[in-house]
Amino acid sequence: MSAPFPALGIRADAGARMGIGHVMRCLALAQAWQKRGGEVVIYTHAEAPALMERLQQEGLTTIKLRHEAGSLDEAREVASLAADAGLPWLVADGYHFSPDYLAALKGSGVKLLVLDDLATIDLTAADIVLNQNAYASEAMYPGVKRLLPGARHALLRREFVASDRPRSAEPREASEIIITLGGGDPDNVTLKVLKLLSGFTLRPLKLKVIVGAANPHLDSLRSASSGPHQVELLVNPSNLPDLMKHAHVAISASGSSCWELACLGLPMILIITADNQRGVAAKLDELGIAEVSGWHEDFPAADTLARITAFLDDQPRREQISMLGRKLVDGHGAARVVEAMLHHPLRARHATIDDARLLWEWVNDPEVRASAFNTAPIPWDGHLAWFTRRLEDADCLIAIIVDESGTPVGQVRFEGEGDLVIVDVSVAPSARGRGHAAAVLRLGLGLLFEAPRWQHVEAWIKTSNTASQKSFARAGFRRGEEKDMHGLPAIGYHLSRHEFF
Template sequence: MPDHLTIRADGDAEIGVGHLVRCYALAQAWKRQGGRVTLVTKRFPDRLTEWDGLERIELGDVVAEADLVTTLAAGDGWVVVDGYHFDKTYLCAIHAAGRPLLVIDDTIRLDYYPVTALLNPSPGFSKADFVCPPNAATLLGPNYAMLRGEVLQARTPQENPSEQTRILVTMGGSDPRCLTRIVLEGILLLDPQEFKTQVILGPSNPSHREISSLAEGRDDIEILLSPADFPHLASRADIAITAAGSTCWELAYLGTPSLTVTAADNQRPIASAVDRAGAGESLGDGSLLAPRELSDRVVRLAANPDRLARMGSAGQRLVDGSGAERVVSRLQEHPS
């Protein structure tokens, strides 16, 4: 088994940074096994520059996208591709180059996956749902949800309830639909004596000034821009209001109950799965969410500590934190 893993993923204000974050979790697990990792992306978000230990290639600077397949063909080891903009033609070109290919997806996006292995952490899918080469491995469901080491280290026993219910708001790394503002309008209706809210803005969120202006004068609301200790903040929250992306798996592992907001069609399976598992409740399409509806749901949930405790336990049953290690193990054992 070659020790080199090459990851091709992007993150920006339009597509968010979730693809990069989960690929970084895989990179961490790969390196823990003594492997080497090269990350290829169009542009490194500010937070990504702090991720040490990865060899990095920035497209448009060192190599153009059109030349990437040639570059990959000359290398060794697994190639990982994560992103909805990589079409079947692109994947076929990499697969034909002869290196084993892992594609990460969240839906059934293609009518054929030219892969050596396919990873889809969303629940409810089976191998029969995907058309792949006969010998391709399929890694399906939340058991393969890949979490960063920072998240794995942040899980602690729940603290005793505080006088105020602690709310965490996170709409992902970019929030192109400005759902943070919609959620914040609901938060502003909460009693500041009973609730304390931290609003997380990701590294690619362009609405920092607008959000800060909305919360001006409210001591119960704190706006945080891409905090380094996000996993710790999430583990301390009593309720998280989150976009239904990969952050849901982090919150589930941490035992933090969630109210999920759907920001894109590919998030619907995750929102439904978290709801079915009892780890959270779905608020539906974020663009249709009314502020009063949100505040009412938060108040009802906060008034039911037994329900919150059950949701936290259900989340930890859903995601055990070993997903990245399982992926590494499957890649190492699969004939390439």
């Protein structure tokens, strides 16, 4: 019987000033962890009834902390709770966690993942640092053990990625607008937007205003007028992804919601409502994925209404933004982060010509030759020529799996045509017997599925090779039909992209 899937601990807060973004992106990670079979507990000071109810509906255990948020006493409290629960991983997401706080969390012996946006403090206590922003880079984090950078790791809740239904064609003139300035919006930027749009007179607009229950300005928003336009105020709508899919444009804060909008292909106009959003807005502007309207205190500028008007009437630009957004964020970031945590400290990289001799030595290992359909030794010259061609072949990907020191422990090769690849895997002789084979496979698959082209993977394994069959099953492959391969009986194992994520 396999061991039960471990539980995950999360430390995150929410409030009127900080908003709910930290908790909600952690919820996305929690959902991905639960999908793999694990339970999740969140340690928090958040109290908003609607938020706490949502977390409980999602199956999370919530534990209210006793000590002051961000204090060392609180860190020791969390560490003790994690140790008592036997948690292998803790996730920390909040700007009020100091380096000493993070080091104290490690006192429970857990592995630590820290979500960060700013790179302003020492994060060397973390085993993994996650910065899901498109501007994130290794250069921002000298000395950290491991970084997961960029929007490919964006944490989106399952409701934003559950539907593969394509977005409708962009209309020539956009008229249905979602306004979402954060769960709290303490500076009431939403009201500024409504007042500005009241001056738009080319045609009536349908404005859906999304606010959180913690928004302190609900009364003023309910009484606000936006000229000739239809305004609907929605508090914590449960169908937000559907609202976004049917909208023509979003006017949004420049926080985590950007990745949701990008994934759904919704053209966006961004307002910077907090200092930590400046980098997001600048990068999305650089990538051509958003129209940026600047800092909220300076909103609106003299030309803001004219720029919004031009955006609403620029169908080609909105089509381009929609395409680029979906290309940037595919919705599988949370699953990628879970994979990295589960197989830490192993990670995947692309093979280079410098790997040629090592892979030649591996492929000629007696155990590898015995499991192959062609058991003859591989000569060096032939291998080098073959390997060089494969590195240049767009229909081939070779992944090298390395440990924390960068030492290779396995390789996975994918070759195919169309959307189907055949996989070959091997573990370094020195790394065998440690249960690495399934992890090597999963990490190689993660690298393969970075490209949307590849949808299906299959392997053919000798019927006598029960060890490989078990490894492929542990990696999530389905056992299929039997047939002769090179005159020997073999079993097919299959996995599709949607099954991996």
